[in-house]
Amino acid sequence: MASTKRSIGCHVSVAGGLSRALAHGEERGCDAIQAFPSNPRGWAVPSPDLAEEELLAQGVVDRGWPLLLHSPYLVNIGAPDPVVHERSIINLGFSLERGVRLAARGVVVHTGSAKGESRDEAVARAGETVVDLLEAIPDSNILIELTAGSGSLIAGTIDELADVFEAAEWHPRLGICLDTCHLFAAGVDITSETGRKKMRASLKEIGPERVKVIHVNDSLDGLGSRRDRHARIGQGEIGEEPLQKILAWPELKHAPLILETPGDAKENGEDIAIVRRLISSKSRAS
Ligand SMILES: [Zn+2]
Numbered sequence: 232m233a234s235t236k237r238s239i240g241c242h243v244s245v246a247g248g249l250s251r252a253l254a255h256g257e258e259r260g261c262d263a264i265q266a267f268p269s270n271p272r273g274w275a276v277p278s279p280d281l282a283e284e285e286l287l288a289q290g291v292v293d294r295g296w297p298l299l300l301h302s303p304y305l306v307n308i309g310a311p312d313p314v315v316h317e318r319s320i321i322n323l324g325f326s327l328e329r330g331v332r333l334a335a336r337g338v339v340v341h342t343g344s345a346k347g348e349s350r351d352e353a354v355a356r357a358g359e360t361v362v363d364l365l366e367a368i369p370d371s372n373i374l375i376e377l378t379a380g381s382g383s384l385i386a387g388t389i390d391e392l393a394d395v396f397e398a399a400e401w402h403p404r405l406g407i408c409l410d411t412c413h414l415f416a417a418g419v420d421i422t423s424e425t426g427r428k429k430m431r432a433s434l435k436e437i438g439p440e441r442v443k444v445i446h447v448n449d450s451l452d453g454l455g456s457r458r459d460r461h462a463r464i465g466q467g468e469i470g471e472e473p474l475q476k477i478l479a480w481p482e483l484k485h486a487p488l489i490l491e492t493p494g495d496a497k498e499n500g501e502d503i504a505i506v507r508r509l510i511s512s513k514s515r516a517s
Pocket residue numbers: 376410446491
Protein backbone atom coordinates (compact mmCIF):
# COMPACT_ATOMS: atom_id res chain seq x y z
CA MET A 232 0.00 0.00 0.00
CA ALA A 233 2.87 2.37 0.70
CA SER A 234 3.48 2.97 -2.98
CA THR A 235 -0.09 4.18 -3.55
CA LYS A 236 -0.11 6.51 -0.56
CA ARG A 237 -0.83 10.08 -1.49
CA SER A 238 1.55 12.73 -0.21
CA ILE A 239 -0.04 15.62 1.66
CA GLY A 240 1.62 18.57 3.29
CA CYS A 241 1.81 22.31 3.34
CA HIS A 242 3.93 25.31 2.62
CA VAL A 243 6.54 25.77 5.36
CA SER A 244 8.88 28.53 6.41
CA VAL A 245 12.62 28.27 5.90
CA ALA A 246 13.48 31.29 8.02
CA GLY A 247 16.76 30.57 9.76
CA GLY A 248 17.88 27.92 7.26
CA LEU A 249 16.47 25.70 4.52
CA SER A 250 16.65 22.55 6.62
CA ARG A 251 14.22 24.06 9.14
CA ALA A 252 11.55 23.01 6.67
CA LEU A 253 11.93 19.41 7.86
CA ALA A 254 10.99 20.14 11.47
CA HIS A 255 8.13 22.41 10.40
CA GLY A 256 6.85 19.64 8.16
CA GLU A 257 7.05 17.03 10.89
CA GLU A 258 5.31 19.27 13.40
CA ARG A 259 2.37 19.61 11.01
CA GLY A 260 2.12 15.96 10.02
CA CYS A 261 3.29 16.57 6.45
CA ASP A 262 4.58 14.01 4.04
CA ALA A 263 5.22 16.59 1.32
CA ILE A 264 6.46 20.15 1.71
CA GLN A 265 6.77 23.37 -0.24
CA ALA A 266 9.06 26.29 0.51
CA PHE A 267 10.29 29.56 -0.95
CA PRO A 268 13.80 29.29 -2.43
CA SER A 269 14.38 33.00 -1.73
CA ASN A 270 12.60 35.95 -0.15
CA PRO A 271 9.03 35.74 -1.51
CA ARG A 272 8.60 39.52 -1.59
CA GLY A 273 11.91 40.57 -3.11
CA TRP A 274 14.13 40.05 -6.12
CA ALA A 275 17.33 39.32 -4.28
CA VAL A 276 18.62 35.78 -4.28
CA PRO A 277 20.65 34.49 -1.32
CA SER A 278 24.11 33.04 -1.68
CA PRO A 279 23.34 29.35 -1.85
CA ASP A 280 24.06 27.69 1.48
CA LEU A 281 25.15 24.32 0.17
CA ALA A 282 25.38 22.71 3.63
CA GLU A 283 21.74 23.63 4.34
CA GLU A 284 20.71 22.48 0.87
CA GLU A 285 22.39 19.13 1.51
CA LEU A 286 20.57 18.71 4.84
CA LEU A 287 17.20 19.46 3.30
CA ALA A 288 17.82 17.32 0.22
CA GLN A 289 18.89 14.34 2.34
CA GLY A 290 16.07 14.94 4.83
CA VAL A 291 13.31 14.79 2.24
CA VAL A 292 14.86 11.71 0.61
CA ASP A 293 15.08 9.94 3.99
CA ARG A 294 11.43 10.73 4.67
CA GLY A 295 10.24 10.04 1.14
CA TRP A 296 8.66 13.50 0.91
CA PRO A 297 8.07 15.25 -2.40
CA LEU A 298 9.56 18.77 -2.22
CA LEU A 299 8.21 21.73 -4.15
CA LEU A 300 9.66 25.22 -4.42
CA HIS A 301 7.52 28.32 -4.96
CA SER A 302 9.11 31.28 -6.70
CA PRO A 303 8.67 34.83 -5.35
CA TYR A 304 5.50 36.76 -6.23
CA LEU A 305 7.30 39.47 -8.21
CA VAL A 306 8.44 37.04 -10.89
CA ASN A 307 6.57 37.70 -14.15
CA ILE A 308 7.72 35.51 -17.03
CA GLY A 309 5.60 37.40 -19.54
CA ALA A 310 6.47 40.92 -18.35
CA PRO A 311 6.60 43.54 -21.13
CA ASP A 312 8.91 45.70 -18.97
CA PRO A 313 12.44 44.56 -19.87
CA VAL A 314 13.78 45.25 -16.37
CA VAL A 315 11.08 43.17 -14.69
CA HIS A 316 11.52 40.46 -17.29
CA GLU A 317 15.29 40.30 -16.82
CA ARG A 318 14.96 40.18 -13.03
CA SER A 319 12.36 37.45 -13.39
CA ILE A 320 14.75 35.35 -15.47
CA ILE A 321 17.58 35.78 -12.96
CA ASN A 322 15.36 34.99 -10.00
CA LEU A 323 13.61 32.02 -11.57
CA GLY A 324 16.95 30.73 -12.81
CA PHE A 325 18.25 30.72 -9.24
CA SER A 326 15.14 28.85 -8.03
CA LEU A 327 15.43 26.28 -10.79
CA GLU A 328 19.10 25.60 -10.09
CA ARG A 329 18.37 25.31 -6.40
CA GLY A 330 15.48 23.01 -7.22
CA VAL A 331 17.77 20.71 -9.18
CA ARG A 332 20.29 20.56 -6.30
CA LEU A 333 17.43 19.76 -3.90
CA ALA A 334 15.87 17.21 -6.25
CA ALA A 335 12.62 19.17 -5.95
CA ARG A 336 9.68 18.10 -8.09
CA GLY A 337 9.70 21.54 -9.62
CA VAL A 338 9.47 25.28 -9.13
CA VAL A 339 5.98 26.74 -9.03
CA VAL A 340 5.70 30.06 -10.82
CA HIS A 341 2.64 32.22 -11.42
CA THR A 342 1.42 32.73 -14.97
CA GLY A 343 2.33 36.40 -14.88
CA SER A 344 0.54 39.41 -16.31
CA ALA A 345 0.47 41.29 -19.58
CA LYS A 346 0.48 44.79 -18.10
CA GLY A 347 0.34 47.36 -20.90
CA GLU A 348 0.61 44.86 -23.70
CA SER A 349 -1.63 42.48 -25.62
CA ARG A 350 -2.16 39.09 -24.05
CA ASP A 351 -0.81 37.35 -27.17
CA GLU A 352 2.55 39.08 -26.89
CA ALA A 353 2.84 38.27 -23.19
CA VAL A 354 1.88 34.64 -23.80
CA ALA A 355 4.56 34.37 -26.49
CA ARG A 356 7.17 35.90 -24.18
CA ALA A 357 6.19 33.63 -21.29
CA GLY A 358 6.45 30.57 -23.52
CA GLU A 359 9.83 31.57 -24.89
CA THR A 360 11.12 32.39 -21.41
CA VAL A 361 10.26 29.04 -19.88
CA VAL A 362 11.78 27.14 -22.81
CA ASP A 363 15.02 29.16 -22.59
CA LEU A 364 15.27 28.50 -18.84
CA LEU A 365 14.42 24.81 -19.06
CA GLU A 366 16.98 24.34 -21.82
CA ALA A 367 19.65 26.31 -19.93
CA ILE A 368 19.14 24.32 -16.72
CA PRO A 369 19.07 20.57 -17.35
CA ASP A 370 16.73 18.51 -15.16
CA SER A 371 14.86 21.59 -13.97
CA ASN A 372 11.06 21.63 -13.95
CA ILE A 373 8.79 24.65 -14.18
CA LEU A 374 5.26 24.29 -12.84
CA ILE A 375 2.96 27.08 -13.95
CA GLU A 376 0.32 28.02 -11.43
CA LEU A 377 -2.96 29.53 -12.53
CA THR A 378 -3.61 32.61 -10.44
CA ALA A 379 -6.82 34.17 -9.20
CA GLY A 380 -7.29 36.44 -12.18
CA SER A 381 -6.53 39.92 -10.89
CA GLY A 382 -4.97 42.40 -13.30
CA SER A 383 -4.19 41.65 -16.92
CA LEU A 384 -3.47 38.01 -16.35
CA ILE A 385 -1.91 35.82 -18.99
CA ALA A 386 -3.92 32.79 -17.91
CA GLY A 387 -6.68 32.29 -15.34
CA THR A 388 -8.22 29.13 -16.75
CA ILE A 389 -6.83 25.82 -17.92
CA ASP A 390 -7.83 26.64 -21.50
CA GLU A 391 -5.87 29.90 -21.35
CA LEU A 392 -2.94 28.05 -19.84
CA ALA A 393 -2.92 25.78 -22.90
CA ASP A 394 -1.91 28.84 -24.96
CA VAL A 395 1.21 29.24 -22.80
CA PHE A 396 2.04 25.57 -23.29
CA GLU A 397 1.54 25.97 -27.02
CA ALA A 398 3.94 28.95 -26.99
CA ALA A 399 6.42 26.77 -25.06
CA GLU A 400 6.01 24.04 -27.67
CA TRP A 401 4.72 21.64 -25.01
CA HIS A 402 8.14 21.35 -23.40
CA PRO A 403 8.29 17.99 -21.57
CA ARG A 404 9.60 19.59 -18.35
CA LEU A 405 6.81 22.16 -18.19
CA GLY A 406 4.10 21.20 -15.71
CA ILE A 407 1.06 22.61 -13.98
CA CYS A 408 0.22 23.61 -10.44
CA LEU A 409 -3.52 23.72 -9.82
CA ASP A 410 -4.77 25.83 -6.93
CA THR A 411 -8.38 25.22 -5.91
CA CYS A 412 -8.77 28.73 -4.43
CA HIS A 413 -7.34 30.41 -7.53
CA LEU A 414 -9.53 28.41 -9.91
CA PHE A 415 -12.64 29.33 -7.95
CA ALA A 416 -11.67 33.00 -7.64
CA ALA A 417 -10.91 33.10 -11.38
CA GLY A 418 -14.47 31.95 -12.06
CA VAL A 419 -14.15 28.18 -12.45
CA ASP A 420 -17.14 26.91 -10.48
CA ILE A 421 -15.66 23.85 -8.85
CA THR A 422 -18.63 23.75 -6.47
CA SER A 423 -21.00 22.66 -9.24
CA GLU A 424 -20.93 19.35 -11.04
CA THR A 425 -21.19 21.19 -14.38
CA GLY A 426 -18.23 23.39 -13.51
CA ARG A 427 -16.14 20.40 -12.48
CA LYS A 428 -17.10 18.53 -15.64
CA LYS A 429 -15.93 21.46 -17.76
CA MET A 430 -12.69 21.72 -15.83
CA ARG A 431 -12.08 18.01 -16.20
CA ALA A 432 -12.58 18.24 -19.97
CA SER A 433 -10.07 21.12 -20.17
CA LEU A 434 -7.62 19.12 -18.10
CA LYS A 435 -7.99 16.19 -20.45
CA GLU A 436 -7.00 18.46 -23.34
CA ILE A 437 -3.87 19.82 -21.69
CA GLY A 438 -2.90 16.48 -20.15
CA PRO A 439 -3.69 15.75 -16.50
CA GLU A 440 -0.30 14.04 -16.15
CA ARG A 441 1.20 17.53 -16.47
CA VAL A 442 -0.30 18.47 -13.09
CA LYS A 443 2.62 17.95 -10.71
CA VAL A 444 1.12 19.48 -7.57
CA ILE A 445 -2.29 20.60 -6.33
CA HIS A 446 -2.58 23.51 -3.93
CA VAL A 447 -5.57 22.63 -1.78
CA ASN A 448 -7.02 25.83 -0.36
CA ASP A 449 -10.48 27.10 0.43
CA SER A 450 -11.37 30.62 -0.69
CA LEU A 451 -12.38 33.55 1.52
CA ASP A 452 -14.09 35.21 -1.44
CA GLY A 453 -16.82 34.10 -3.79
CA LEU A 454 -16.80 32.57 -7.24
CA GLY A 455 -15.16 34.86 -9.80
CA SER A 456 -14.09 37.37 -7.13
CA ARG A 457 -10.60 37.49 -8.66
CA ARG A 458 -9.24 37.83 -5.15
CA ASP A 459 -6.48 35.59 -3.94
CA ARG A 460 -7.29 35.06 -0.29
CA HIS A 461 -6.95 31.52 0.98
CA ALA A 462 -9.18 30.14 3.70
CA ARG A 463 -8.81 27.11 5.92
CA ILE A 464 -10.25 23.87 4.54
CA GLY A 465 -14.05 23.89 4.83
CA GLN A 466 -14.12 27.43 6.22
CA GLY A 467 -14.40 29.32 2.95
CA GLU A 468 -16.72 29.65 -0.03
CA ILE A 469 -15.72 26.32 -1.57
CA GLY A 470 -16.32 23.93 1.30
CA GLU A 471 -15.15 20.39 1.87
CA GLU A 472 -17.34 18.53 -0.62
CA PRO A 473 -16.11 20.01 -3.91
CA LEU A 474 -12.51 19.55 -2.74
CA GLN A 475 -13.25 15.94 -1.89
CA LYS A 476 -14.73 15.35 -5.36
CA ILE A 477 -11.73 16.84 -7.18
CA LEU A 478 -9.24 15.00 -5.01
CA ALA A 479 -10.99 11.76 -5.99
CA TRP A 480 -10.26 12.23 -9.73
CA PRO A 481 -8.09 9.27 -10.68
CA GLU A 482 -6.23 11.26 -13.33
CA LEU A 483 -4.82 13.59 -10.64
CA LYS A 484 -3.99 11.02 -7.99
CA HIS A 485 -0.29 11.10 -8.79
CA ALA A 486 -0.02 14.75 -7.70
CA PRO A 487 1.09 15.62 -4.17
CA LEU A 488 -1.25 17.94 -2.25
CA ILE A 489 0.10 21.12 -0.69
CA LEU A 490 -1.99 23.32 1.58
CA GLU A 491 -1.37 27.05 1.78
CA THR A 492 -4.02 27.76 4.36
CA PRO A 493 -3.67 30.44 7.04
CA GLY A 494 -2.92 29.55 10.64
CA ASP A 495 -0.28 28.29 13.01
CA ALA A 496 1.33 24.85 13.13
CA LYS A 497 -1.60 23.35 15.03
CA GLU A 498 -4.16 24.73 12.57
CA ASN A 499 -2.08 23.66 9.57
CA GLY A 500 -1.93 20.18 11.07
CA GLU A 501 -5.71 20.15 11.55
CA ASP A 502 -6.28 21.18 7.94
CA ILE A 503 -3.92 18.49 6.68
CA ALA A 504 -5.84 15.95 8.78
CA ILE A 505 -9.12 17.12 7.21
CA VAL A 506 -7.71 16.61 3.72
CA ARG A 507 -6.45 13.16 4.70
CA ARG A 508 -9.97 12.33 5.84
CA LEU A 509 -11.46 13.72 2.61
CA ILE A 510 -9.31 11.56 0.40
CA SER A 511 -9.72 8.42 2.49
CA SER A 512 -13.51 8.46 2.58
CA LYS A 513 -15.23 6.87 -0.37
CA SER A 514 -16.43 9.65 -2.60
CA ARG A 515 -17.25 9.18 -6.22
CA ALA A 516 -15.16 11.29 -8.54
CA SER A 517 -17.42 13.89 -10.13
ZN1 LIG B 1 -1.17 28.27 -4.59
